[in-house]
Amino acid sequence: MKPLLEIKNLSFRYQKKMILQDISFSVDPGEFVAVIGPNGCGKTTLIKTILKTIHPETGTIHIENKDIQTLSNKALAKRVAVVMQTIDPASMTVRDYVQLGRLPFFQKYQFFETRNDVDIAKKYMRLTDVARLADARINEISGGERQLASIARALTQEPALLILDEPTSHLDITHQVRILELINKLKKELSLTVLMVLHDLNLAAEYSDRLVLLNKKNGRIFKAGVPKEVLTEASIREVYQTRVRVRPNPVSNKPWIFLVNQHDLDNRPGMKKD
Numbered sequence: 213m214k215p216l217l218e219i220k221n222l223s224f225r226y227q228k229k230m231i232l233q234d235i236s237f238s239v240d241p242g243e244f245v246a247v248i249g250p251n252g253c254g255k256t257t258l259i260k261t262i263l264k265t266i267h268p269e270t271g272t273i274h275i276e277n278k279d280i281q282t283l284s285n286k287a288l289a290k291r292v293a294v295v296m297q298t299i300d301p302a303s304m305t306v307r308d309y310v311q312l313g314r315l316p317f318f319q320k321y322q323f324f325e326t327r328n329d330v331d332i333a334k335k336y337m338r339l340t341d342v343a344r345l346a347d348a349r350i351n352e353i354s355g356g357e358r359q360l361a362s363i364a365r366a367l368t369q370e371p372a373l374l375i376l377d378e379p380t381s382h383l384d385i386t387h388q389v390r391i392l393e394l395i396n397k398l399k400k401e402l403s404l405t406v407l408m409v410l411h412d413l414n415l416a417a418e419y420s421d422r423l424v425l426l427n428k429k430n431g432r433i434f435k436a437g438v439p440k441e442v443l444t445e446a447s448i449r450e451v452y453q454t455r456v457r458v459r460p461n462p463v464s465n466k467p468w469i470f471l472v473n474q475h476d477l478d479n480r481p482g483m484k485k486d
């Protein structure tokens with residue numbers, strides 16, 4: 213199978229500071245890959261290179277076998293949709309905002325969305341639970357609702373690759389699970405390919421097929437693989453400088469990370485030292 217996204221030997225620096233170093237990984241069609249790592253390790257930077265917002269110092273990025281440097285922004289937007297961490301609090305309505313997702317598909321001299329565009333936007337507003345907010349203004353809804361509207365807009369683009377940077381950071385547990393379930397369902401039904409930055413390691417383990425763990429120390433990939441291979445007590449200790457306990461999730465058997473009082477780890481009698 214040809215990967216949908218292929219990143220090879222990517223390096224990026226801000227001025228003198230090396231952020232990403234020799235990053236290589238690929239995402240297959242229909243796969244859900246989560247990028248994890250500590251604050252400031254370069255997760256958003258990696259996404260910005262895929263969106264061509266910033267240009268890597270070395271390395272290549274291919275989407276469906278095409279070097280993204282050869283794609284126009286419009287051609288890229290037809291294939292890749294993104295949900296970023298912060299959303300411009302525009303004064304347009306949620307409906308208009310979500311319908312913007314159809315913009316890359318407008319023909320030359322087309323100024324208004326077609327019936328089909330409106331229907332697609334409606335469908336994803338319903339699925340993300342923002343249809344009830346269609347007439348509200350983006351700057352007058354909550355941060356979590358805005359995040360849902362942004363996800364609706366990205367899905368309205370009907371992309372081959374959906375990229376999300378911390379899409380659940382403002383969401384309550386109902387919506388965190390609902391959004392990840394929805395993305396999982398679309399992944400299966402539409403063969404949607406997903407690259408997601410997540411801070412919540414348990415959600416990342418539970419929903420993604422593979423994880424890419426970035427190491428802030430050197431800007432390299434520390435480990436990539438299925439959750440069980442990546443989320444070990446040793447790798448979390450090394451990359452996050454934090455001691456945790458990892459046990460199997462009682463339902464899925466995937467790794468579940470317990471944050472523990474570091475003092476108790478050292479002082480409770482009978483506690484295994486690490």
Ligand SMILES: Nc1ncnc2c1ncn2[C@@H]1O[C@H](COP(=O)(O)OP(=O)(O)OP(=O)(O)O)[C@@H](O)[C@H]1O
Pocket residue numbers: 226231249250251252253254255256257258
């Ligand atoms: N425009 C910029 N100019 C200079 N340095 C920057 C710029 N943007 C980000 N950085 C630095 O690059 C590093 C990586 O930032 P990035 O936002 O990619 O991290 P992240 O892993 O997404 O972090 P977080 O988990 O906190 O969102 C950080 O040290 C940050 O301070």
